[in-house]
């Protein structure tokens with residue numbers, strides 16, 4: 001899941017699945033597998049996910065840091081704040097990727113903000129146009145009970161709204177289930 005979160009940056013999940021399948025087939029779908037893979041071989045395996053040079057270097061560094069620090073079991077012992085900080089300090093991991101890892105891989109109650117969520121919130125004026133990632137996250141954290149399942153479901157629903165209705169251009173407000181919450 002953590003490897004997938006890094007590979008999914010700037011691409012779609014179908015391409016990530018191809019890269020993950022390559023890693024699995026070669027027995028390298030693990031941090032130790034990535035650490036021992038020569039860089040050119042790793043690049044070849046993750047090529048379908050795009051930006052493969054940058055991503056393979058990041059995956060290697062992440063695997064080395066993670067294993068040097070005691071692996072996943074050591075990370076599980078960290079508080080949510082410490083864990084988030086650990087991931088954000090890794091090369092190529094920003095707030096959205098870190099929060100996805102915390103929510104989906106570590107089951108920590110952290111709300112993930114993405115482009116869809118920001119767009120919906122701004123169009124409904126729940127957030128200002130210039131609102132930051134942290135401001136958006138605070139909005140959901142204040143309004144929702146801090147439960148992993150709720151954060152997970154809520155985020156998934158917002159992504160569906162974003163993909164099916166709240167498109168960047170020509171949003172389909174008339175057919176959208178959130179139409180009733182628009183302030184015209």
Ligand code: SF4
Nearest residue numbers: 123166171173176179
């Ligand atoms: S009603 Fe739906 S499509 Fe329209 S702005 Fe709201 S979320 Fe987007």
